[in-house]
Amino acid sequence: DVQMTHFPSTLSASVGDRVTITCRASRSISTWMAWYQQKPGKAPILLIYRASSLKNGVPSRFSGSGSGTDFTLTISNLQPDDFATYYCQHYRSDSSSFGQGTRLEIK
């Protein structure tokens, strides 16, 4: 199975900052990568699929990039609503795996 590892595990930032979260796959996964946001007590929300495609309705300050083993989620101009936990997900035809998550907290 492909293992997904987030860097960093926790990130402190301020409103208006630009932040980058990295996810590394244990082997090449092309662009079969998605990013989700989850807040306490709520279901996850899809932000990005196929590594860089923004889901309809998601603000354009969220962007994704990468291919192979290294992927990034960038959030520009952080808003108060963006402080949450973010997960990367690898998916393929017969399985899926999530990273352990990155918690984005207010500095």
Next chain:
Amino acid sequence: QVQLVESGGGVVQPEKSLRLSCVASGFPLRSYGMHWVRRAPGRGLEWVAGTSYDGNDKHYTDSVKGRFIVSRDNSKNTLYLQMNRLRSDDTAVYYCAKARTGGMDAFDFWGPGTMVTVSS
């Protein structure tokens, strides 16, 4: 609008069984892959099982193979997860999630989740 609502969670003893249901509305269930994802207390998300749009392909994470069965009834707009021989490490919030396409893909809509607690 797309809605997914899980039910069937609760407190159950180890080695017992439980069946979760997920009723879908706002989209044609028969066209999309559907999956179960869980989050154990203090831990991250874990994909559990999934089924293709027609139910012909089913896949499971290793820790539930041989114990859990995913199924769907497209005529009833419902996804199921039959959980047998439950263990304490199955304790989690279980979410059903809709795939973007007919099989495995990113999960574009999720239900609010149902809590399963395995305890004696």
